Amino acid sequence: MSTMPHLDLKASCDCGAVTLSAIGTAISMFQCACLNCQKVSGSGHSSVVLLPNDAVRLVGATKSTARPADSGATFTRHFCPECGTTLYAQSSRAPAFRILPVGLFAGQNDWFAPNQLIFARSHCAWDLVDDALPRHDAYRPDKST
Numbered sequence: 001m002s003t004m005p006h007l008d009l010k011a012s013c014d015c016g017a018v019t020l021s022a023i024g025t026a027i028s029m030f031q032c033a034c035l036n037c038q039k040v041s042g043s044g045h046s047s048v049v050l051l052p053n054d055a056v057r058l059v060g061a062t063k064s065t066a067r068p069a070d071s072g073a074t075f076t077r078h079f080c081p082e083c084g085t086t087l088y089a090q091s092s093r094a095p096a097f098r099i100l101p102v103g104l105f106a107g108q109n110d111w112f113a114p115n116q117l118i119f120a121r122s123h124c125a126w127d128l129v130d131d132a133l134p135r136h137d138a139y140r141p142d143k144s145t
């Protein structure tokens, strides 16, 4: 298993109304090409890092939207009510961690090293993703990576 990076970063949404600090060791890092990520990211996949809940602190009001996930869990996405930037998401099946878009740390996300592509079943050929990356049709088969 590869070593996960220890983060000590501050970030903000696009308009600056919400700021966030991330201090902790990543649990996992991956690309997700599910249809929801395509819509929310406006691209072919989202790039995310999983962090323990207590590693993430937010300042500022957020809004959230919840939807049922393929797994049967409830997937809740928290975003800035002013500019719409996603700050984090959470699954009811894994309430111990938060899922953060790596782009939130724009300009300071060189540490990102995705270990897999999930929801490869809806991945588009035009969206270039490293061929060497393990691909899974849907969810991560091994939740420890």
Ligand SMILES: [Zn+2]
Residues within 6 Å of the ligand: 013, 014, 015, 016, 017, 018, 080, 081, 082, 083, 084, 085
């Ligand atoms: Zn904002």
Ligand SMILES: [Zn+2]
Residues within 6 Å of the ligand: 032, 033, 034, 035, 036, 037, 038, 046, 119
């Ligand atoms: Zn997704």
